[in-house]
Each structure stands twice: as C-alpha cells, then as structure tokens.
Amino acid sequence: xxxxxxxxxxxxxxxxxxxxxxxxxSSFLFIKIIKINEKLDLEKNRKIFQVIVSKYSIQSFYSKxxxxxxxxxxxxxxxVKKNNTVIETLSLSKKLNYEIPYNKIRNPQxxxxxxxTGNLSKAFTLYIFGYNNQVENRLAFYxxxxxxxxxxxxxxxxxxxxxNYNNILDYHYSSEGEGKIGWKEEEFY
Numbered sequence: 001x002x003x004x005x006x007x008x009x010x011x012x013x014x015x016x017x018x019x020x021x022x023x024x025x026s027s028f029l030f031i032k033i034i035k036i037n038e039k040l041d042l043e044k045n046r047k048i049f050q051v052i053v054s055k056y057s058i059q060s061f062y063s064k065x066x067x068x069x070x071x072x073x074x075x076x077x078x079x080v081k082k083n084n085t086v087i088e089t090l091s092l093s094k095k096l097n098y099e100i101p102y103n104k105i106r107n108p109q110x111x112x113x114x115x116x117t118g119n120l121s122k123a124f125t126l127y128i129f130g131y132n133n134q135v136e137n138r139l140a141f142y143x144x145x146x147x148x149x150x151x152x153x154x155x156x157x158x159x160x161x162x163x164n165y166n167n168i169l170d171y172h173y174s175s176e177g178e179g180k181i182g183w184k185e186e187e188f189y
Contacts, residue, residue, distance in 0.1 A: 038131045041093045045128060046137050048090055050152055052078055053120070053141060057150045061118025070111040071126075073098045097129040097165050101172040119143045119150055125172065133165040138183055155183035 056067040068081040076092040092098065100107045102124055113121040120143045128137040138155040160182035163171045171177045 041096055042128060042130060042136050045093050045096055046139065046154060048078070048092065049126060049139055050154065052080065052090060053152065054150065056080060056114050057118045057120065060114035060116060064116045066116060067114045068111060071100070071109070073108045095131055097133060099127045099165065099168050100124050101169050104169065104173060106169065127168055129165050135160060135163045135168060154186040155180060156186050158182055158184040
C-alpha cells in the first residue's frame with residue numbers, strides 16, 4: 001500500500017514541475033521575442049528616416065525643386081509636401097519615441113526643407129528611443145553649404161545608460177552628448 005501512496009504523490013507533483021518548467025521557458029522566450037521586435041522596429045524606423053531624407057535630397061538636386069518634410073512625433077508619421085500638397089506619408093512605430101532637440105527645446109513637430117541643390121534648410125539631430133524609453137539611436141543630419149551636400153551620421157547606443165526620453169535635452173547639450181561618448185557609428189549605404 002505504501003507504494004501506491006508514493007506513486008500517486010509523484011504523479012501530482014510531476015505536472016506541477018512540467019508546467020513550471022514550461023512557464024519559465026516561455027517567459028524567457030517571450031522576453032527574447034520582445035527584444036527582437038524592438039531591434040527590428042528600431043532598425044526599420046532608422047532606415048525610414050535615412051531613406052526619406054536622402055530620397056528627397058537627391059530629387060531636389062536633380063529637379064531643382066524644394067520639398068518640405070514634416071516630422072510629427074505626436075501622430076508618429078512623416079509627411080512630405082511639394083507646393084503645399086502632401087505627396088508621401090510614412091507611419092512610424094507607435095511603440096518607439098522620437099525627439100529632436102533644437103534651439104534647446106523639445107520639438108514634437110519638426111519640419112525642414114530640401115534645397116534646390118540637394119541640401120537641407122537646417123542641420124539637426126534625431127534621437128530614437130526603445131520600448132523602455134532608453135535612447136537607442138542617434139541620427140545627425142548635417143548640411144555643408146560649401147559642398148552643398150547632405151551628410152547623415154547614424155549612431156547606435158553602445159554603452160550609454162540612464163539617458164532616456166525625459167533627460168535627453170540635458171544630455172544633448174552636455175559635453176558628453178556633444179562628444180558622442182558611448183555611441184558606435186553605423187555605416188549607411
């Protein structure tokens with residue numbers, strides 16, 4: 001009789017152990033999937049900004065026309081206008097946040113033009129924040145008046161900690177932010 005009692009006790013404990021192991025494994029898997037999705041979202045949105053600005057800069061150079069590019073971080077979209085008519089609209093990830101510190105203020109809506117020579121009307125830096133509002137990407141859009149060309153430098157967060165959406169203005173205008181410490185430059189083709 002003792003054998004049956006022990007056997008029944010083990011069969012009750014076995015499903016609990018199996019369910020616990022499955023739960024722990026699925027938790028790790030779920031976290032990994034979230035991190036992969038975040039990485040893909042960051043890469044996709046980084047490319048959207050790079051391509052849209054490059055595309056209309058090149059079109060301006062060849063057509064000798066200006067394009068207005070509006071970045072709306074509230075609605076999370078990009079609008080491109082020619083002669084006050086929207087010619088292209090792109091949606092950004094709703095899970096990410098974006099910021100352009102310009103003139104020492106936040107800019108939830110930011111716009112700039114391409115010039116007839118393929119340049120931009122102003123230089124600026126765009127930060128992209130991950131799902132947890134930590135800064136992950138930095139895109140610097142430079143204009144060079146003498147050469148009249150556009151240059152985009154893209155940086156990935158290599159070792160920055162504690163820089164988030166709330167304190168990005170302080171960071172951007174600090175010596176650490178200006179020195180690009182903690183960033184790894186990404187090649188853009």
